[in-house]
Amino acid sequence: MSMNILVLPGDGIGPEIMAEAVKVLELANEKFNLGAELTFDDLGGAAYERYGSPLADETLERAHQADAILLGAVGGPQWDAIDPALRPERGLLKIRSELGLFGNLRPAILYPQLADSSTLKPEVVAGLNILIVRELTGGIYFGQPRERKVLDNGERFAFDTLPYSESEVRRIARVGFDMAMVRGKKLCSVDKANVLASSQLWREVVNEVAADYPDVEVSHMYVDNCAMQLVRAPKQFDVIVTDNLFGDILSDQASMLTGSIGMLPSASLDANNKGMYEPCHGSAPDIAGRGIANPLATILSVSMMLRYSFNRADAADAIEQAVSQVLDQGLRTGDIMSEGCESTGTAGMGDAVVAAL
Amino acid sequence: MSMNILVLPGDGIGPEIMAEAVKVLELANEKFNLGAELTFDDLGGAAYERYGSPLADETLERAHQADAILLGAVGGPQWDAIDPALRPERGLLKIRSELGLFGNLRPAILYPQLADSSTLKPEVVAGLNILIVRELTGGIYFGQPRERKVLDNGERFAFDTLPYSESEVRRIARVGFDMAMVRGKKLCSVDKANVLASSQLWREVVNEVAADYPDVEVSHMYVDNCAMQLVRAPKQFDVIVTDNLFGDILSDQASMLTGSIGMLPSASLDANNKGMYEPCHGSAPDIAGRGIANPLATILSVSMMLRYSFNRADAADAIEQAVSQVLDQGLRTGDIMSEGCESTGTAGMGDAVVAAL
Ligand SMILES: CC(C)[C@H](C(=O)O)[C@@H](O)C(=O)O
Ligand SMILES: CC(C)[C@H](C(=O)O)[C@@H](O)C(=O)O
Numbered sequence: 001m002s003m004n005i006l007v008l009p010g011d012g013i014g015p016e017i018m019a020e021a022v023k024v025l026e027l028a029n030e031k032f033n034l035g036a037e038l039t040f041d042d043l044g045g046a047a048y049e050r051y052g053s054p055l056a057d058e059t060l061e062r063a064h065q066a067d068a069i070l071l072g073a074v075g076g077p078q079w080d081a082i083d084p085a086l087r088p089e090r091g092l093l094k095i096r097s098e099l100g101l102f103g104n105l106r107p108a109i110l111y112p113q114l115a116d117s118s119t120l121k122p123e124v125v126a127g128l129n130i131l132i133v134r135e136l137t138g139g140i141y142f143g144q145p146r147e148r149k150v151l152d153n154g155e156r157f158a159f160d161t162l163p164y165s166e167s168e169v170r171r172i173a174r175v176g177f178d179m180a181m182v183r184g185k186k187l188c189s190v191d192k193a194n195v196l197a198s199s200q201l202w203r204e205v206v207n208e209v210a211a212d213y214p215d216v217e218v219s220h221m222y223v224d225n226c227a228m229q230l231v232r233a234p235k236q237f238d239v240i241v242t243d244n245l246f247g248d249i250l251s252d253q254a255s256m257l258t259g260s261i262g263m264l265p266s267a268s269l270d271a272n273n274k275g276m277y278e279p280c281h282g283s284a285p286d287i288a289g290r291g292i293a294n295p296l297a298t299i300l301s302v303s304m305m306l307r308y309s310f311n312r313a314d315a316a317d318a319i320e321q322a323v324s325q326v327l328d329q330g331l332r333t334g335d336i337m338s339e340g341c342e343s344t345g346t347a348g349m350g351d352a353v354v355a356a357l
Numbered sequence: 358m359s360m361n362i363l364v365l366p367g368d369g370i371g372p373e374i375m376a377e378a379v380k381v382l383e384l385a386n387e388k389f390n391l392g393a394e395l396t397f398d399d400l401g402g403a404a405y406e407r408y409g410s411p412l413a414d415e416t417l418e419r420a421h422q423a424d425a426i427l428l429g430a431v432g433g434p435q436w437d438a439i440d441p442a443l444r445p446e447r448g449l450l451k452i453r454s455e456l457g458l459f460g461n462l463r464p465a466i467l468y469p470q471l472a473d474s475s476t477l478k479p480e481v482v483a484g485l486n487i488l489i490v491r492e493l494t495g496g497i498y499f500g501q502p503r504e505r506k507v508l509d510n511g512e513r514f515a516f517d518t519l520p521y522s523e524s525e526v527r528r529i530a531r532v533g534f535d536m537a538m539v540r541g542k543k544l545c546s547v548d549k550a551n552v553l554a555s556s557q558l559w560r561e562v563v564n565e566v567a568a569d570y571p572d573v574e575v576s577h578m579y580v581d582n583c584a585m586q587l588v589r590a591p592k593q594f595d596v597i598v599t600d601n602l603f604g605d606i607l608s609d610q611a612s613m614l615t616g617s618i619g620m621l622p623s624a625s626l627d628a629n630n631k632g633m634y635e636p637c638h639g640s641a642p643d644i645a646g647r648g649i650a651n652p653l654a655t656i657l658s659v660s661m662m663l664r665y666s667f668n669r670a671d672a673a674d675a676i677e678q679a680v681s682q683v684l685d686q687g688l689r690t691g692d693i694m695s696e697g698c699e700s701t702g703t704a705g706m707g708d709a710v711v712a713a714l
Binding site: 075084087089093119120121124140141143146147148151155156157158159160161162163164165166167192194195196197198200201204205223224225227228230231232233245246248249250251252253255256257261 | 444446450476477478481500505512513515516517519520521523553554557558561562580585587589602606607612613618
């Protein structure tokens with residue numbers, strides 16, 4: 001199995017954290033004989049500066065050729081005022097869509113070593129381990145028509161469209177159920193079926209798919225209630241499956257519950273488990289270039305990639321163990337710092353993981 | 358000024374909690390010479406049973422005639438399987454829309470006496486006092502077209518539309534700014550302008566309205582980030598203004614941060630401050646009929662009504678003080694119970710507020 005990996009460091013802290021992840025990947029490559037070949041390119045603001053587009057055609061071509069993609073993060077205030085069609089986020093949305101990466105896995109895990117970092121009471125979040133499965137190439141993010149115009153009465157007016165088809169719901173529901181099967185066998189599908197037509201179809205199709213997974217306990221929850229329950233009793237959840245927009249909101253909320261968003265990787269998979277892997281956090285322009293960002297989410301994205309796209313649980317486990325060991329040693333970047341621990345920077349953390357590996 | 362109030366107890370715990378609120382309102386009526394006249398009717402499931410519709414024409418007519426409306430809560434599992442167009446929620450959505458109640462005020466306040474009830478650490482939520490201003494008659498809740506169909510390839514397909522016009526955004530933005538002026542002079546507008554056309558218009562119009570409120574500090578936040586920030590550092594917010602769907606999600610999340618959702622009233626106002634007032638919590642079918650629901654959110658909705666729709670700060674203050682006094686006495690319903698306090702039921706709590714008043 002070939003292992004051609006396209007590395008897209010992106011913007012803000014992206015290049016710094018990616019440098020550490022690449023160090024770790026290169027060591028794992030040697031140690032476990034992975035046969036990984038890395039190609040580097042730009043996405044987002046960096047691509048806009050270099051190619052005049054947040055996703056150049058040649059980059060997209062490289063992404064198609066690659067077996068997997070590692071992404072840092074995109075975006076920054078310097079591109080706030082440019083043509084919306086050229087903004088960094090557009091590159092991210094386009095690569096998701098063009099590669100058909102419809103299955104977005106966003107784990108929210110509380111690392112026991114970081115239990116204090118959560119703003120929630122320890123008893124509410126201890127042992128938290130939720131997987132949010134977000135539909136990533138459909139819904140209101142890509143729905144057509146979307147338009148902005150001036151009405152006859154002279155008023156400005158804009159609208160978006162939220163569409164879902166049966167097959168789009170079915171395939172993401174399957175990802176949710178498959179994940180539930182290898183986890184706690186509980187799936188909560190989140191929608192707004194008391195208001196939205198698309199949600200009514202969503203709920204119906206999830207119930208149909210459920211028939212193929214008799215071992216999974218299925219429930220349905222309205223998105224407003226889910227946002228409440230994630231605060232009230234987050235440990236009630238195992239796998240949550242939901243649409244693109246709700247998944248965007250709920251996964252950010254859930255990751256913050258852990259207090260360690262700097263630790264959380266994510267995967268975006270196509271129908272053949274080809275994937276793009278990236279940290280859950282953003283490009284953090286405010287701390288970019290200062291060597292203080294936490295590289296662990298990106299390092300753990302490498303491990304997620306080896307596990308899901310290349311079936312290399314051996315190397316994936318080793319990286320995760322190395323990260324855990326570094327946390328046990330008490331090493332912390334600023335975002336996860338707490339009393340009695342030893343403060344370090346981006347490179348220091350990366351080096352420590354390399355040493356542990 | 359006439360004070361004709363339409364009382365709609367609704368479903369689930371609605372009738373129980375409303376009975377207590379009415380006791381309090383009747384006493385305030387006497388004590389403060391309010392001249393309130395009450396009419397009673399049904400909404401939601403109760404209306405479906407009585408009239409065959411979740412909002413009967415004659416009820417809507419009474420709502421139009423009234424100066425203000427007091428609502429308990431609607432919905433319950435016994436109506437899950439009926440024609441979606443007749444479900445309890447439809448009555449609620451229709452009354453909001455028909456009366457033009459576009460301005461939904463949802464405070465999230467942590468009562469000092471109940472600080473322990475929050476799942477968040479005390480230092481994160483102590484003194485929390487956020488007001489969410491939610492647009493309530495537009496956006497994806499009411500957008501047309503919305504449709505469900507079968508595509509040419511035989512697949513089921515459904516879509517919703519998320520529209521906003523300049524005037525819709527402007528009037529809700531004004532409510533947000535007006536509220537900020539009488540509070541902490543900080544307004545955060547929440548949207549998803551990096552993805553949605555409607556959000557781009559939203560942000561543009563909020564910025565235009567801001568010019569009329571130079572004393573208010575304005576910021577913009579993406580909805581996913583806001584869901585994170587509400588967990589990370591909720592006290593950074595004063596007033597949040599947002600669209601119908603985002604407001605639904607964020608207000609539920611914010612109310613749960615306080616740990617005392619049984620305490621939170623809400624108001625839905627039209628252009629002339631005519632309003633409908635209701636607790637933030639739902640109809641809680643699981644505890645309906647057992648006399649254990651917390652009536653305080655409904656009692657505080659009475660006080661909100663007297664303040665916003667009738668300018669009777671005197672009576673509103675007195676009710677709020679009575680509630681505070683009862684909490685100081687240590688009286689608690691189950692949802693807010695904590696060690697060392699005295700447990701009571703719905704009627705016990707209502708009677709205590711009446712006594713304190
Ligand atoms: C940058 C933005 C377009 C993106 C999204 O909304 O999907 C981000 O928030 C995410 O969750 O990956
Ligand atoms: C019952 C439902 C339709 C309603 C809404 O989504 O607006 C409720 O969740 C609310 O927030 O008042």
